[in-house]
Structures are given as C-alpha cells and as structure tokens.
Amino acid sequence: MSTHPQIELPDGYVDVPEGRLAAVATTLEMRSRPQSPPGLSPRVLSPLREGLQIRPVPRPDPDWYRGLFRSIGEPWLWYSRLRLSDAHLTAIIHDPQVSIWSLSAVDPGGERVSDEGLLELDFREPGACELAFFGLSVALTGRGVGRHLMAHAIAEAWARPIERFWVHTCTLDHPAALGFYIRSGFVPIKRQIEISRDPRLDGTLSPSAAPEVPLLGKPLP
Secondary structure (H helix, E strand, O other): OOOOOOOOOOOOOOOOOOOOEEEEEEEEEEEOOOOOOOOOOOOHHHHOOEEEEHHHOOOOOHHHHEEEEEEHHHHOOHHHHHHHOHHHHHHHOOEEEEEEEEEEOOOOOOOOEEEEEEEEEOOOOOEEEEEEEEEOOOOOOOHHHHHHHHHHEEEHOOOOOOOEEEEEEEEOOOOOOOHHHHHHEEEEEEEEEEEEEOOOOOOOOOOOOOOOOOOOOOOOO
C-alpha cells in the first residue's frame, strides 16, 4: 500500500481546483479470517441463485477487462485502469499474484451470457491481500448478490498465507459500500483526502457518468 506524507489541513473549507475531484477515502482491513463475518450469516452463504456463477478469469484479455471495469465502475467514476497502457494493464492483470473473478449470468446449460460482477484480489505485497476491485452491475446491486461475492473473496484471500486483507473505498463509491465492508468484517483504520483529475473531462469516462457529482469544467473536444 502506498504511503503519502501527512499534510496539516486547516479546519473549514478548502477550494478544489476546477477540473479536479475530491473524495474522502477510507482504508479498512481484516487481521484474521472471520469465523462468521457480520452480515454474512449461513443463510446468505447458501448456493448462489440459479443463473449466476462466480468464475475465475486467468490471464484476462485487456479489452474484456476494460469493458467489465467500465460497465461496473462508470457510475462511481472508476477510472484508474482505463488510463493505463495495454502493456501496463496486462502486466497487472496477468501477474500470477493477481486473481480475477467474474460474476457471470449463465444460461440453463451453464454457458456464459454476460459478466455482471468483478472481483480482483492482489497478493503482490508479501503477507497481504488487497481487495483491489469489487463491484456489481447496476442490475444486481442491492439484491443480496454482493454478499455471496464477498464471501467468495474472503475465502479466496484467507486460503493464502496472509496476515492482512485490506480494501479502500471513497465517497464517490456506492453510498452503501463502506457499511457493507464493515458488516463483512473489515475494520476502518485510516481516512484520506484523494484529489484526482475528473475522468469525464479528458474522455476517460463519458461526461454523463455519475450525474450526481457536478461536472466543474468543460470536457475536451
């Protein structure tokens, strides 16, 4: 996990430059595998409902990955992986210490119809696992499916010899995300202010993405 020098901010309002986004990011962690994670009772750990499947995606195609990343993350202004070159992105998602899973809709024969969820576990830091990306399509959000995907993430992470499982979320994410992570057994440990270029102004994301976040500045022609 990267570290940054602490800067003393004054109380009150601090102007954010035009064309930038400001978010409050919270880092959370687990230091041991939960026996029965809060919010993940045996009732919701029963088999995933018919028509959905959590499947591993070894060495994913970069275009496939970008498409799923965009479709899930655009409402929440996910942009980081969309700004990477093919070489840089491929180096990450093909790394043997990075595990990627898709929650897929399947037909009665078990054939994939569409990909509706993304789970990415990053084991590149010795002794730790980062829940790098976790999200569902708008169609599945709020229907209990995320609890199954999180139970899968916890099982996969702690199947390795790790001492720490961690994640960060921010105020641009789904409003229920922070509470969901806490109910799943993560403990908040740090809060940061994140400043970034608005991805809707440089063409990384559509200007219409996340309409609840005001667009301050003009998109590039």
